[in-house]
Amino acid sequence: MTGQVRAVALLALAVILLPAPEAAPAPGGGPASAAPDDGPGLTSPADGPGVTLPVGALRVGQRVLVGLDGWPAGTVQAEVCGNAARRGALDCAAGAATHGQVPPSGRATLPVRLAAPPVACPCVLRVRTPTGTVAAAADLTLAGVTAPTVAPDVPAELTLVALVADDRSGPRGWFGLPGELTVRITLHNPGSEEVTDPPFQLTVGPPGQARTIVAAPTLGTIPAGQTRDYQVRVSTGAAPFGRYEVEGRIAVPGRPLAFTVQAARRPWGLPVAAAILTALLLLGRPARRSAGRRSATGTGQRSHPARHGEQRSPES
Structure with missing residues (x-):
């Protein structure tokens, strides 16, 4: 029984002392957990589709390396925009845009020549897919911009x-x-x-x-x-x-x-018409009464001779 206990203890000690297995290589040849080296002067990528630029002020015509992270595989377009790209393509130098390919890993480094935007800063570097379904932008401190300032949008009014x-x-x-x-x-x-x-x-x-x-x-x-x-x-x-x-x-x-x-x-025509009608009715009543009195007076004059004649007949 003691021999069996010793054997189990030796087996456990051998397992502990065995070397750990090496990590499997990643498809790109480096360790699976390795993060891309952004290089000196690059900002850290944000969550989701990210765009990283060299730190500090840049100038029109300068070539920079733009880091992309979290992008779908395929073609992307990078363009310099003024007015913080509030109006979309109207604020961007689309004619001088840089095109590149993103591999299935979603990470790429794209050399971009900074063109002058069509409108004044604040400037950004906007990256988007050809359909525009995926887009991201990074603030860009750009010197040497000589472009008209966009008037602020004023809502229509009357x-x-x-x-x-x-x-x-x-x-x-x-x-x-x-x-x-x-x-x-x-x-x-x-x-x-x-x-x-x-x-x-x-x-x-x-x-x-x-x-x-x-x-x-x-x-x-x-x-x-x-x-x-x-x-x-x-x-x-x-x-x-x-x-x-x-x-x-x-x-x-x-x-x-x-x-x-x-x-x-x-x-006002209603009360005026009512007043006229009332006045006509009031004026018509005295006229009818006067006619009735004259008619009664005439009848009394014709009866007097008959009554006088009757009274005088006994004298005759």
Whole structure:
């Protein structure tokens, strides 16, 4: 029994003292866990598709080595962009782009000549696949850029210069019949770009209850810095004394314009007609009474001779 214990102990000691097996070589010939050597002056790649550039200020026309990591295998395009590539290809020197191949490992070093961007910095080096489905960019401190500065994007807008509503119902409106309002609108475009056919909505109704939709006209094109006048006809229903409210909304992208205007409807023809009719009725009543009195007086005069004659007959 003691001999068996000694044998097991010796076997365990032999296993511990055996040399560890070597790691299997990677497909590229180096250890599997080895990371690529970025070289001196290169930044560390970020998570996902990464772009690394030499540290420090660079200049137009300089050739640099750009490190790529985490990219799909295939062709990539590297280009210098100004304006932080906010507008995409419009800000990039696509005509001077550098093309290269990424192996299946997803890692590559691409020699790139730094071209002048079409617009001023802030600059970036943008790398993308031909279809643009995969893209990444790295900040680029680039000297020697002489390009126009891109004006900041200003959203289109319209301002309301004048707004007036008039009741144009005419004689129909005097008597409370369905009529029409004319809304005069003056719009100004203070921006640097023209505004073309923005959606226009109109509703009409009593104050605070303007829910009846009105067919709004097409505004057309309002050039930059120009002012245009519009006259909108709004149909109204039959109404007694009171006010109408017209609400409008012009959906300019980014800065919609809303307005409200009121107009009074006073069908004064109804009370005037009622007053005239009442006056005619009142004037007609005394005339009928006078005619009745004259008729009664004439009948009494004809009866007096008969009564006098009857009283005088005994004397005769």
